[in-house]
Amino acid sequence: MEALLILGGLLLVFAGFVWLISQAFATSLLWGIGSLLPPLTLAFVFSHWRAARRAVVLSCLGVIPLVVGLSLLASRDADRLAAIFSLRWLPTQVQPELSMNIKGQLNGRAFAPQQGEFINGVLTLREGQGFFARQEVIVRLREPVDGALRVDVLPDDAGPLPEVEIAWLSRDRELPESRRLDRGYTLHLDLEPVAPNKLSGDFHLVLPPHYQTSLNGNVELFTNRLRYRNGEVDRRHDSQDTLAFVIEDYLQRRHASRDVSIQPLPTLALPADELEVSVQATVKGEAQGFTLNLIKDAQGWQVRGDDYPALTADVIAPAAARDESPAAVKAIPVTAKDRHPGFSLERLLRDPARYQQMLVRAHTERGGVAEGRFLGLDSEGKLIIRRVIRGPGLASYNLAPGEIVLLELVEP
Secondary structure, eight states, rough: OHHHHHHHHHHHHHHHHHHHHHHHHOOOHHHHHHHTSHHHHHHHHHHTTTHHHHHHHHHHHHHHHHHHHHHHHHOOOHHHHHHHHTTTTTTHHHHSSOEEEEEEEEEEOOOOOOEEEEEEEEEEEEEEESOOOEEEEEESSOOOOOOOEEEETTTTTSSSOOOEEEEHHHTOOSSSSEESSSSSSSEEEOOOEETTTEEEEEEEEOOOOOOEEEEEEEEEEEESSEEETTTTTTSSSSHHHHHHHHHHHHHHHHHHHHHHEEEOOOOSSSSSEEEEEEEEEETTTTTEEEEEEEEETEEEEEETOOOOEEEEEEEOOOHHHHHHHHHHHHHHOOOOOOSSOOHHHHHHHOOOGGGOEEEEEEEEEESOOEEEEEEETTTOOOOOOOOOOOSSSSEEEEGGGGGEEEEEEEEE
């Protein structure tokens, strides 16, 4: 309803303005040209009110539904109204994710790639955003390479060489054409790693003359399908790697341990707004299976119901420190004085309500220490310990009884 009122009001205002301009031209050519400028338009209205009054009244009538429509929109969706007035709906120039400076031609046509990646030993340069690239170059190495990439191939070289494929989409065809070569070409790659997940450097490719392909310049390639924003992983990007990162981060915080690794995910239908994913993971050396519901909102992908706090250094010790001093993990200060005689983990588990809101200190089997107020047990039987941290916030620890080697009651 509000959209119709706003549109109708704008049409009436515009119709009144056009009528006013036509009246100005009917008066004289100079007044007509001058009324196209707002200050002279007002001058014409005041000096020729009799001729301009009907057009002005029509525009004023258009203001009424316009104001009513905007008021209704503000009451129902203030954010949408703010977006309209802030002009966020106007198209903006998007900065390219990768820096590409390639000169030359592919199959006799100019080649300007916008996308590039080097994943699992396969280098890809693509032009076009569709399912099929308008033009594409693929270089398949015989073995995956980590770190810097340097390859030099000459037409007379023999032996196992990288495979080069070029593909292009013709206007009269629905499917792209492609050609593959495993020798007889010139290739030079000199790419250096660029944090966090890119390679950048020189690219030079020349195929035999009848392929009409010669490319030279600088390229930038992604080394995985994660995207970064302000130095952090962009959870809004739809890719298997993004979902794997979100799931691994969730499991690490859920189990309060960085000793978590997940198996490759099954192929998922992306883009999507919600997914159910079966995950096989190794948590603290133990294989486990999970079924997780992932949802995508304005902040990006997350696991439904994820309210676990971020990992803290005082709960999880670095892996190197754990490996270097296993004896220190066992050397828990068992001689510490307990202010509540007879207190133990077993007694707390039998009667958790008795110890709620008391200050406790838990020593984990991995050497971590969690100190804070005991709030009770969660649905999985884990101890919930919460501590006020410096600044506006709380640190919450969920510890399974099997992880705790010593539990102290700091104060009754």
